[in-house]
Amino acid sequence: MDRESLSLLPPGKISTQIASGKVEEDQNISTTALLSFSTDSSSSPISSKASTKTIIFVSLILTTCIALSAAVAFAFLFFSASHSSSSSSSSPQDFEVSRPLNKLKKPVVLLISSDGFRFGYQFKTNTPNIHRLINNGTEAELGLIPVFPTLTFPNHYSIVTGLYPAYHGIVNNYFTDPKTGEFFSMRSHEPKWWLGEPLWETVANHGLKAATYFWPGSEVLKGFWNCPANYCMQYDGSVPFEDRVDTILSYFDLPSDDMPVFMTLYFEDPDHQGHKVGPDDPEITEAVARIDKLIGRLVDGLEKRGVFEDVSIIMVGDHGMVGTCDKKLIFLDDLASWIEIPKEWVQSYSPLLAIRPPSGISSKDVVAKMNEGLLSDKVGNGNRLKVYLKEELPGRLHYSNSDRIPPIIGLIEEGFKVEQTKLRKQECGGAHGYDNAIFSMRTIFIAHGPQFARGRKVPSFENIQIYNLVTTILNIQGAPNNGSSSFPKTIILPSH
Numbered sequence: 001m002d003r004e005s006l007s008l009l010p011p012g013k014i015s016t017q018i019a020s021g022k023v024e025e026d027q028n029i030s031t032t033a034l035l036s037f038s039t040d041s042s043s044s045p046i047s048s049k050a051s052t053k054t055i056i057f058v059s060l061i062l063t064t065c066i067a068l069s070a071a072v073a074f075a076f077l078f079f080s081a082s083h084s085s086s087s088s089s090s091s092p093q094d095f096e097v098s099r100p101l102n103k104l105k106k107p108v109v110l111l112i113s114s115d116g117f118r119f120g121y122q123f124k125t126n127t128p129n130i131h132r133l134i135n136n137g138t139e140a141e142l143g144l145i146p147v148f149p150t151l152t153f154p155n156h157y158s159i160v161t162g163l164y165p166a167y168h169g170i171v172n173n174y175f176t177d178p179k180t181g182e183f184f185s186m187r188s189h190e191p192k193w194w195l196g197e198p199l200w201e202t203v204a205n206h207g208l209k210a211a212t213y214f215w216p217g218s219e220v221l222k223g224f225w226n227c228p229a230n231y232c233m234q235y236d237g238s239v240p241f242e243d244r245v246d247t248i249l250s251y252f253d254l255p256s257d258d259m260p261v262f263m264t265l266y267f268e269d270p271d272h273q274g275h276k277v278g279p280d281d282p283e284i285t286e287a288v289a290r291i292d293k294l295i296g297r298l299v300d301g302l303e304k305r306g307v308f309e310d311v312s313i314i315m316v317g318d319h320g321m322v323g324t325c326d327k328k329l330i331f332l333d334d335l336a337s338w339i340e341i342p343k344e345w346v347q348s349y350s351p352l353l354a355i356r357p358p359s360g361i362s363s364k365d366v367v368a369k370m371n372e373g374l375l376s377d378k379v380g381n382g383n384r385l386k387v388y389l390k391e392e393l394p395g396r397l398h399y400s401n402s403d404r405i406p407p408i409i410g411l412i413e414e415g416f417k418v419e420q421t422k423l424r425k426q427e428c429g430g431a432h433g434y435d436n437a438i439f440s441m442r443t444i445f446i447a448h449g450p451q452f453a454r455g456r457k458v459p460s461f462e463n464i465q466i467y468n469l470v471t472t473i474l475n476i477q478g479a480p481n482n483g484s485s486s487f488p489k490t491i492i493l494p495s496h
């Protein structure tokens with residue numbers, strides 16, 4: 001981005017500014033200093049040796065001043081140029097605009113998720129296809145920030161609704177509704193669980209076609225989205241990844257009116273391997289290489305159809321991954337001297353500790369006693385867990401405003417796990433679900449297409465911004481959500 005912004009300034013302009021502006025001003029200052037120096041020295045006895053020394057000294061000072069002034073001028077130009085190109089799309093210097101569609105009649109967004117693709121995995125091995133998208137597209141330079149809890153279902157559904165889990169209702173991969181006592185699992189497809197308006201519904205509500213090759217929530221019937229045959233795949237993890245890519249490609253062979261304008265494509269890897277072996281294992285490297293090949297297959301197929309440059313490809317993950325090991329455990333039974341936490345109270349242990357005590361038991365007292373025990377030095381790794389009433393969690397987590405969220409939430413330090421009791425031999429593996437401020441929980445955001453600048457890096461952002469980004473590209477009105485309405489302007493190119 002920096003190189004680009006500098007090259008936006010014609011060379012003539014740079015030299016003119018240096019000659020006429022800052023440099024001259026600074027030279028005047030140094031001349032004044034020089035004069036006062038000569039005035040002072042004139043009162044001293046003048047000898048020829050002294051005057052030669054003075055001339056050399058003066059020239060040295062002058063040269064230094066000019067060099068410094070030039071440096072200041074360059075710094076000024078550099079920062080003002082890079083600021084203007086990154087902050088606003090309306091700057092006259094920002095000449096890069098979105099590219100027209102060649103073959104497609106309407107903008108098409110393909111949203112790809114590679115589950116558990118931790119930010120940085122793209123450097124584990126040679127990933128020429130992913131890097132082709134990065135180098136010719138726009139990337140969150142330090143990754144995409146997931147929502148809390150950094151789990152698969154809450155995050156995938158935040159990406160397509162623009163809502164934090166407290167608002168879209170999928171507050172965990174599994175939970176109990178306290179009002180009805182009903183249990184939500186990843187197989188629950190009843191609309192009552194899935195709040196908000198996912199992108200496929202927004203698209204369908206506009207009379208346009210969407211297609212989902214797997215995405216949490218996509219099989220749920222909502223609004224005008226009726227999960228149509230051939231456009232909405234019922235989840236089946238055994239479908240080879242290549243088949244999923246080929247089906248997506250086949251949509252581009254349809255007549256324009258039947259072609260979906262929004263498509264999702266989901267891969268379970270490398271999350272699957274990450275849980276087994278942790279993030280730093282050759283198995284992850286192999287899984288990443290495979291994802292890269294699939295992106296290659298997709299790009300090849302799009303190129304053959306002459307639509308690669310027309311399609312807006314947004315490649316993301318849902319969360320990162322961190323290594324866990326048997327020494328990094330906290331057992332709730334170790335708190336028994338302060339308070340007994342029966343397993344019936346615990347909705348989930350790790351990495352999101354969620355506890356709902358029965359009515360009549362004060363959650364506030366439970367939190368106080370648990371924290372007292374955890375800070376006592378008598379509970380193994382107790383200082384790695386902090387327990388909160390959900391209303392007292394840091395506001396940045398946005399994790400309180402739903403009855404579905406149990407009243408007591410524990411934040412566990414990266415890589416640690418909570419269990420009820422010491423039972424079985426633990427093994428090393430990987431986990432996610434921790435505080436979304438933890439860097440290892442970050443994933444990727446890579447976007448390529450006519451409305452994305454080539455080779456541009458943008459600062460990290462939360463995945464709830466993606467909903468507005470997609471509706472802006474598709475030029476449709478989105479539903480209200482937690483994303484910022486001005487965000488898309490910071491990522492996509494202006495249309496003219």
Ligand SMILES: [Zn+2]
Pocket residue numbers: 116152271272275432
């Ligand atoms: Zn996972």
